[in-house]
Every structure is written in C-alpha cells, then in structure tokens.
Amino acid sequence: MLDRVQQQLEPILDRQGRLWRAGRRPAVAELLERSPLRHDTDAQLDLIYNEIVLREDLGEVPTFEEYVAQFPHLREELALQFEVHGAMATDAAETPRLTDATRPDxxxxxxxxxxxxxxxxxxxxxxxxxxxxxxxxxxxxxxxxxxxxxxxxxxxxxxxxxxxxxxxxxxxxxxxxxxxxxxxxxxxxxxxxxxxxxxxxxxxxxxxxxxxxxxxxxxxxxxxxxxxxxxxxxxxxxxxxxxxxxxxxxxxxxxxxxxxxxxxxxxxxxxxxxxxxxxxxxxxxxxxxxxxxxxxxxxxxxxxxxxxxxxxxxxxxxxxxxxxxxxxxxxxxxxxxxxxxxxxxxxxxxxxxxxxxxxxxxxxxxxxxxxxxxxxxxxxxxxxxxxxxxxxxxxxxxxxxxxxxxYPTRAALIGTAAAILVAAGVGWKIREGRERERIAEVRASVESLVRDGQDALARREDVLAESRFQQALVAVQGEPALADYRTGVAGWLNHSRQLLHREQWKQRVPPREFDDLRDEAVAQSVLLDRLGRAPIPTAREAVAIALDRTLPGDPAWQPPREQLAILDADLIALADGPAAALARLDPVPTGSRLGHLRRAAYLDELGRHDAATAEREQAAALPPNDADEHFHDGLARLRRGDAAGASTAFEAVLDAEPEHFAARLCQAVCVLKLGRPGEAKVGLTACVAQRPRFAWCYLLRAECHRQLAAADAARKDIRAGLDLRPAEALRLAFLAANGQGGPK
Known part of the structure; x- marks a missing residue:
C-alpha cells in the first residue's frame, strides 16, 4: 500500500516521464517547485533516478559528477544510488541495442x-x-x-x-x-x-x-x-x-x-x-x-x-x-x-x-x-x-x-576471545562479563535507534522514524534481558506509524479526535473507585461528548456508537441497576456479538432467561470479535475490583491488537492496583509515547513515581497532566485521590 509521500510523488514521476518523452527536459527543481515535497530528500532522489533512466533510454550516459554538481548536498546518497544502479544495470548488458534495421516503423x-x-x-x-x-x-x-x-x-x-x-x-x-x-x-x-x-x-x-x-x-x-x-x-x-x-x-x-x-x-x-x-x-x-x-x-x-x-x-x-x-x-x-x-x-x-x-x-x-x-x-x-x-x-x-x-569481524573476535578464556581456565567468568557487555552494546544500540527515531520525528521524517523504531523493536524482541524496553519501543513504533499515515488518518472514520474523547470516557469509567462514585455522571458526560462527535445513522459510525452505548449502559448499571442499563441499549442498533451478549447479561440479572437465551443465539450467528469482548470484560472486572482478572483480559486484547491504546492504559491501571508500580510505569511510558497529549497517562504515571519514592518525577508528571487538562473538577479529584494513598 502506498504511503502519503508515494501518493504525492507518483503523479510527478508520471509528468516527468511524459515531458521527457515529448522532448522537454524539466529539471528536478522545476518539477518539485510547487509541491509539498520540494524539500524532501527521497523525492529528489527518486526523480533524479527516474531522470537517469529516461536519459539512458535516449542513448545518453549520465554521470555521477554532473549530478553531484547539481545536488552537492546529496553527494553520499547519489554515490550509493549510482553504485546500486550500476550493479543492477549489469543485466542490461545482455540486452541487444536496437539498430535502425530492427526499429519498427x-x-x-x-x-x-x-x-x-x-x-x-x-x-x-x-x-x-x-x-x-x-x-x-x-x-x-x-x-x-x-x-x-x-x-x-x-x-x-x-x-x-x-x-x-x-x-x-x-x-x-x-x-x-x-x-x-x-x-x-x-x-x-x-x-x-x-x-x-x-x-x-x-x-x-x-x-x-x-x-x-x-x-x-x-x-x-x-x-x-x-x-x-x-x-x-x-x-x-x-x-x-x-x-x-x-x-x-x-x-x-x-x-x-x-x-x-x-x-x-x-x-x-x-x-x-x-x-x-x-x-x-x-x-x-x-x-x-x-x-x-x-x-x-x-x-x-x-x-x-x-x-x-x-x-x-x-x-x-x-x-x-x-x-x-x-x-x-x-x-x-x-x-x-x-x-x-x-x-x-x-x-x-x-x-x-x-x-x-x-x-x-x-x-x-x-x-x-x-x-x-x-x-x-x-x-x-x-x-x-x-x-x-x-x-x-x-x-x-x-x-x-x-x-x-x-558480522564476521565481531564473530571472529568473540570466538577468539572465548578460546583464549577457556584455555586460561576462567572462561565462565569472562563469558558472563562478555554477555553483559554484549547486552549493554545491544541496549546502547536500541537507545541510539530510539533517539534517531525521535529526532527523525522532530524533522517530520516519518518514514525514517518508523524504520528506526522497527529496528529497535526487532532488537529488543530477540533479547530477553531487554524485555523492559519492549513496551516503550512498541509505543514509539505505533506513534510513528500513526504519523506516517496522518493524511489518511485525518480522513478516516472515526477521526483521531474521537479516539481521544472515547478513551477519556473509558479512563474515567475505570477510575471510579479512585475518585468515588460521584463521578459516574462525569464519566457519562464524557461518553456523551464522544457520541456527539459521531454521525447517527451512518453505517461507518455504527460500531463505535454501539461500543459507547455499551460503556454508557455499564455506568448506568452501576448507579441504577440492570433495568435502566437495558433501557439504554434498547434503541441502539445491534450489529455485534458483544451488543447481544451485553443485553443477555442484563436480561439474566432481571430473571428474563428466555429473552437472554434468544440474545445469545443471535450473538452466536455473528462473527466473533475477541479483542472487543475481552476489552469490555476487562472493564467490567476492573470496576468490580478484580484487577488480576481484568489484567488477563487486557493482555488478551494486546496479544490480538498490540497497538490498542486503551487496553494498554487499563492494563497499567490493573498492574498499579496489584501493587507493581514499576511495571505500571513502563506501560504508562508506552502510553505517553502513543498519546503524548492524553492527560491520564501522566497523572497515573505520577502515582507510580509517588509509590516508587520519586517525588520530583511525580511532580513533573502531575504538572504535565494538569496542564493538558486544567479542568478544576479533574484537578481537585485527582489531587484528592492522591492524598488518599495508593490504589485500592
């Protein structure tokens, strides 16, 4: 699938080919003059390469020197491009040149x-x-x-x-x-x-x-x-x-x-x-x-x-x-x-x-x-x-x-060192040291790749950033000793991929702003026991705000609207019981197994078992969506105080959809409730990488820092979170909850 840059570049490449074949010779700078890609190095290189091939078709012999004179800032890239092109063109040497005798009329x-x-x-x-x-x-x-x-x-x-x-x-x-x-x-x-x-x-x-x-x-x-x-x-x-x-x-x-x-x-x-x-x-x-x-x-x-x-x-x-x-x-x-x-x-x-x-x-x-x-x-x-x-x-x-x-040189050094150490009779100690050094080297490499990716993001070089984060993720996945890096690197990789496709993201349904509003509602719904039962109306208001950003009657919006209705019904059930929750779901079109299963659960609570059975039969006829079902099961368990069971459910979601932000956030809440603030901090750091403007990532990570006795880091995260969401109700509720101690 073509990325955004390639979609913008393809018409320019087509125009370049048409103009050259028509006898005109447009310069690369001319072709990019009014394009958003005019400062894009890769776009320049692709157009240069296409021009080289077009000139060769005309019988010309383009040289490295003439292109370096035109593009001195691309000297290294052009050197590699000419080297690869020269190797690949070896195949063309076996193609006979057409003479006037073989040229068709x-x-x-x-x-x-x-x-x-x-x-x-x-x-x-x-x-x-x-x-x-x-x-x-x-x-x-x-x-x-x-x-x-x-x-x-x-x-x-x-x-x-x-x-x-x-x-x-x-x-x-x-x-x-x-x-x-x-x-x-x-x-x-x-x-x-x-x-x-x-x-x-x-x-x-x-x-x-x-x-x-x-x-x-x-x-x-x-x-x-x-x-x-x-x-x-x-x-x-x-x-x-x-x-x-x-x-x-x-x-x-x-x-x-x-x-x-x-x-x-x-x-x-x-x-x-x-x-x-x-x-x-x-x-x-x-x-x-x-x-x-x-x-x-x-x-x-x-x-x-x-x-x-x-x-x-x-x-x-x-x-x-x-x-x-x-x-x-x-x-x-x-x-x-x-x-x-x-x-x-x-x-x-x-x-x-x-x-x-x-x-x-x-x-x-x-x-x-x-x-x-x-x-x-x-x-x-x-x-x-x-x-x-x-x-x-x-x-x-x-x-x-x-x-x-x-890596023959590195392998040879390692092999030689190992032989000497074994001969000296102290091999096992030195090997342990070498392994630590190797892991330190890999760790340094991963950190360097992540820094390179972050720098590339700052320069808006999204493709390069995604490549660096992908390399870093492959490296940490192959090293059990670096398991604590995996979640954070995965978060950065997801973030870079979202930026890479930001143009498609702007046009997609639902848009990114909706995701933030939906996940705000999710966060408030699972933090009820930290903020007290009074915030149920506040959580429901967050659901209503998210619903306001959707289009009623549009089939593309039916799945997210149904998910929000289920979340709203769960909040109503906490305050007013299953009958009120079922009444909330009745007018909502049901297109998923989850919707029918939620209705069945409320009907069972009301003793209407025949109707519940009919809902389950309808659910069985629909394709499963394990990720959604595990996610809502995790939310329900978390609200009931079953943090361990909820953690298992959210892990299943992340196994199926590693980039599921809300599941990662809720998983961190579970781990925090289970008394493992260090592990929760790692997950929340990945959440920050995915959604750097989502206030709850910082506020919850501040609680992790507080439990780990890192007061300065906690204050920094609290300021960052409250700056993003300065609403007085949120500020007072969170500070009050912090004063109550750790999670219940």
Whole structure:
C-alpha cells in the first residue's frame, strides 16, 4: 500500500516521464517547485533516478559528477544510488541495442478517444500501466468479451518498449493454465502490436490488500494456486520476474497471473523476441525483488526468483505489509540483501507451520528456498490438510550462523576471545562479563535507534522514524534481558506509524479526535473507585461528548456508537441497576456479538432467561470479535475490583491488537492496583509515547513515581497532566485521590 509521500510523488514521476518523452527536459527543481515535497530528500532522489533512466533510454550516459554538481548536498546518497544502479544495470548488458534495421516503423499516436481496432468493439478503459493501456472490448467474430492491451495512444513508445511488448506476447502464447491470463490474439494496429487477452475484470490482489490482510487459510489457498501457475510457467521455460499483487488479476474469484513484460526465457529461443528489460529501470517494484535480482547477477535469476516473490506475496497477504521497505529504493535494496524478515506472527495470528513456509520462500540464497514452485504449492496443501509440512523452521544454531556471516569481524573476535578464556581456565567468568557487555552494546544500540527515531520525528521524517523504531523493536524482541524496553519501543513504533499515515488518518472514520474523547470516557469509567462514585455522571458526560462527535445513522459510525452505548449502559448499571442499563441499549442498533451478549447479561440479572437465551443465539450467528469482548470484560472486572482478572483480559486484547491504546492504559491501571508500580510505569511510558497529549497517562504515571519514592518525577508528571487538562473538577479529584494513598 502506498504511503502519503508515494501518493504525492507518483503523479510527478508520471509528468516527468511524459515531458521527457515529448522532448522537454524539466529539471528536478522545476518539477518539485510547487509541491509539498520540494524539500524532501527521497523525492529528489527518486526523480533524479527516474531522470537517469529516461536519459539512458535516449542513448545518453549520465554521470555521477554532473549530478553531484547539481545536488552537492546529496553527494553520499547519489554515490550509493549510482553504485546500486550500476550493479543492477549489469543485466542490461545482455540486452541487444536496437539498430535502425530492427526499429519498427511507428506511426504517430492517435487521440484520446477509444481506438477503432478491426474485429473488436472497444467499450471502455480498464486501466493504465507504465507503458500501455488496457481496454475492455468485445470480439465481434467470436462474440466474447476480451481485454485489449496496447500502447498508450497519448505517446509514441520507444523501440525497446515495443521489443518488450512482443516478448510478453511470446511468453504468454506458450502458456495454458487456469490461473494464467490467456492470450487470444497477437495483432497490429497502426504499426504497433496489441494483445487480445482473457478478460479478468474483478480487480487486482493489490486492491484487495488495501482493505484488509487475508486470514491465514485463504492466504495459503491463494498462494498455492499462484504457485501451481508459476510452476506451469517455469515448465514452459519462462521466469516471470515481476510477480506482485498488482500483477495478479481476478476473474470472479479465480486469481490470474498477468503482465509478463519482464519475463525471461530459461532456454533462449532464436525465434522469440529478445529480453528487452533492464532490471534497474522503474518498471518493476524493488520491494518485491529477490536478493539475486538486486545484485544484477543475471545468471542467478531463475524459478527460485519467482518462489521468493510468492513468499513476499504470502507475507503481505498475512501481515498487510511487505517484508522489506524503507525510505528509499537504495535502503530497500540493502534490506532485501542483508536484513532478516520480521516473523509474520509478530503482526498477525499465524500458525508456526505457515510462518515457516513463508520464511523458507524468503531465504537469501536461492538454493535454500523451495526447489520448485510446485514444492511450495505441495507444502501449502499439506498445511491446508493439517498434515506435517516439509519445511523446517530455522533453529537457534542456524540463526547464530547467519549472525556470524552478517558480522564476521565481531564473530571472529568473540570466538577468539572465548578460546583464549577457556584455555586460561576462567572462561565462565569472562563469558558472563562478555554477555553483559554484549547486552549493554545491544541496549546502547536500541537507545541510539530510539533517539534517531525521535529526532527523525522532530524533522517530520516519518518514514525514517518508523524504520528506526522497527529496528529497535526487532532488537529488543530477540533479547530477553531487554524485555523492559519492549513496551516503550512498541509505543514509539505505533506513534510513528500513526504519523506516517496522518493524511489518511485525518480522513478516516472515526477521526483521531474521537479516539481521544472515547478513551477519556473509558479512563474515567475505570477510575471510579479512585475518585468515588460521584463521578459516574462525569464519566457519562464524557461518553456523551464522544457520541456527539459521531454521525447517527451512518453505517461507518455504527460500531463505535454501539461500543459507547455499551460503556454508557455499564455506568448506568452501576448507579441504577440492570433495568435502566437495558433501557439504554434498547434503541441502539445491534450489529455485534458483544451488543447481544451485553443485553443477555442484563436480561439474566432481571430473571428474563428466555429473552437472554434468544440474545445469545443471535450473538452466536455473528462473527466473533475477541479483542472487543475481552476489552469490555476487562472493564467490567476492573470496576468490580478484580484487577488480576481484568489484567488477563487486557493482555488478551494486546496479544490480538498490540497497538490498542486503551487496553494498554487499563492494563497499567490493573498492574498499579496489584501493587507493581514499576511495571505500571513502563506501560504508562508506552502510553505517553502513543498519546503524548492524553492527560491520564501522566497523572497515573505520577502515582507510580509517588509509590516508587520519586517525588520530583511525580511532580513533573502531575504538572504535565494538569496542564493538558486544567479542568478544576479533574484537578481537585485527582489531587484528592492522591492524598488518599495508593490504589485500592
């Protein structure tokens, strides 16, 4: 899914390409002149890279020196970009240059109207790609719908693009498989080739992944079908080399591989069109490339390259994100080459077997992946049948070997030191010291990464900040000795991700302001026993304020409105009993299991057991939402004084949704009530990182400091909290509660 910066940059890149192909040569500064990205380093680098490729297409040889002269502040970044581009362009050396003898006779492009292609009735535009356009059409002779793929009528294609188009046609013509888009005809129109293809008009996998990740089983079924199709492609002597969600179409619910423009023949066919691609040009997507593709080692590109891409697709289906992505193409390539993917189970509930299959596809060395795409499909089928899989997870010893390969100098020093110490007879003491030093080194690294992330946030470099916090989280998750860092780092990571998507966040339903108001109501509802029963009206007023920010009757607002109504009913039940609570819920449309279960509980208290049974039957027919149900169970237990039971419930919420702010806040309240202020302080510090302007984070952390005899820190947090919420009622209530001592 594209982030905010990429969404703003893509139209500028498109305009740059159109202008260069039309004979104009716009400068990067000109293209960014009125853009909010004019000071964005990554945007400048992407436009420079695109300009380099466009100039190479015109036969020019751009140099590092000329670009450093124009952009002296980007010297280091340009040096790395030219180095990576040079390595990736090695593949292009095998592509023959087109001479005048091989250059097709191109007629001028026709206008923007729908083309008149003999034998076809063109209906509408289905989509546009990097160099072409796809139309929905009807074959007049065979009376069937087709997709016509042709060059964009608004520009004249380069000869190399024509060569690539013909190579795609030659590749697809070899294939007959239910999960590969079929080719019906290869024709010519106005001197340019076109393809008549099977129509698959139910969108792409990329569009489907914009909504939600796939559940594990449907994801495995999807990738198994794609792997069977890829195996058929390989059996016909072709490697796709550009498998990604955007190149997977759906006909009804059947996935179809498409876009063979970067395909490579495993055995050269003298009669086929030559490979006209350059790995370094912006036609593929770097984050879906296998490590061997990024190095330019053409001889290593084979079926294992497509297996890697299938693993990337499976990873994205399961987690909603690709394994490796960074602030720039160069950093992404570095991650693909050298970093290990974060296990999918840290993002989503995924079984160990499915995670093992996914990570085997993503091995750096091609020979360590599945030998064939069919072997991958077979293992996915075993998983789906509940049978033992063939792949095996990487063990601790193998992880150590990989660490050694990645840091050979450090590993050699550690090994040499260990040998000397053992020989000296004092190895165990020194090893203990070395381990402390190593942990201290990792701790220092984590703290440095967090500081870098915080500095990046201050500079509004949200992508870089998210990357640094992600690295820090991976580091602490691998070190039990740093467990006390996990919650805080996770909070910063969540905070950076929210900032990264702030434009989408502003437009989402519900907006961020609503979250703060809703969580204010939650906080007041669980702190009743600290502030006395009198604040029930105050807590209900907080619920009413949050409800005022919603839109009655709008389906998008129904879930949050129902949750607030349940919270309000629980407060009414505390003051006036179950009948009044049930009356509060009666006019509220119920669309969740939780709503029916709450009604059933109140009906049982009133002795109306038949009606309660009917509510539970309706609840059973709805999909479960374990996180919401655990959360409200935790709230109820906390209000009853069962802090231990509530803590267990909130832990279950955080297991399912690690970024659930209200659950983390309530979990800290539970731990504080259980007499563990140090642990509560860690959780509340993570809450501060997530919501730095949420007053209760500071006020509750002040109580932790007070119990830990840190008076100065307590006073500082109290001032911070009361400055954020200076309301007199809140000030007096909290100070009065503080005077009563610790939590009850």
């Amino acid at each position: 191109l007629e001028p492009p026709f206008g923007d109207e729908l083309p008149d292609v003999p034998g076809y009735e063109v209906v509408e535009v289905l989509g546009r790609g990097g160099m072409g356009v796809v139309y929905k059409a009807r074959d007049r002779r065979l009376r069937r719908p087709v997709a016509l793929k042709m060059f964009d009528p608004g520009r004249t294609p380069s000869p190399r693009e024509v060569l690539r188009f013909r190579a795609e046609a030659a590749a697809i013509a070899r294939l007959r498989h239910p999960n590969v888009v079929q080719i019906y005809e290869i024709g010519d129109h106005r001197g340019l080739p076109f393809l008549a293809l099977e129509l698959a008009d139910r969108g792409t996998l990329a569009h489907r992944l914009q909504r939600l990740p796939y559940p594990p089983r449907p994801a495995a079924e999807l990738v198994a079908a794609l792997a069977r199709a890829a195996d058929h492609v390989h059996a016909n002597g072709i490697v796709h080399r550009d498998l990604k969600p955007a190149n997977i179409l759906f006909a009804a619910d059947t996935p179809k591989l498409t876009d063979f423009g970067l395909a490579k023949l495993l055995v050269e066919d003298p009669d086929a069109a030559r490979d006209a691609t350059r790995t370094g040009e912006p036609v593929g997507t770097p984050r879906y490339m296998a490590p061997e593709q990024t190095t330019g080692r053409h001889e290593l590109t084979g079926p294992a390259t497509d297996v890697y891409a299938l693993g990337t697709i499976l990873y994205e289906c399961l987690t909603g994100q690709v394994p490796f992505v960074a602030a720039s193409v160069v950093e992404t390539v570095e991650k693909i080459r050298f970093a290990e993917p974060v296990p999918p189970r840290r993002f989503q509930k995924v079984t160990r077997n499915l995670e093992t299959i996914c990570l085997k596809c993503l091995e750096k060395q091609p020979e360590r992946r599945y030998a064939t795409a069919a072997a991958l499909a077979d293992d996915l089928d075993r998983y789906l049948r509940g049978e033992p899989i063939a792949a095996r997870p990487v063990g601790a010893a193998e992880r150590a070997v990989r660490w050694t390969r990645r």
